[in-house]
Amino acid sequence: MTSLNISLPDPLHAYVEDRVASGDFGTPEEYVRSLIRQDNERRSARLEEQLLDALESRLIAVLPEELNDRSLVSALREKLARP
Numbered sequence: 001m002t003s004l005n006i007s008l009p010d011p012l013h014a015y016v017e018d019r020v021a022s023g024d025f026g027t028p029e030e031y032v033r034s035l036i037r038q039d040n041e042r043r044s045a046r047l048e049e050q051l052l053d054a055l056e057s058r059l060i061a062v063l064p065e066e067l068n069d070r071s072l073v074s075a076l077r078e079k080l081a082r083p
Helices: 010-021 028-057 072-081
Strands: none
Touching (some): 028 072
């Protein structure tokens, strides 16, 4: 495991400490890891929703030549980002 040091303004630091003191988390690190996991899950769910919506609307198609050594997910994200 690697380490990441962050600086927080006093109000955010106090909030994190309060969350730990409430017993929901054992350490500030556990709280931050939990937030990161939640964000990752939320982003994955959002991407899945966008892809399913695009597939249902039949507005999306990726041709092999559009991949250009990129992953399919990367190509789909780019297409979904276009207006």
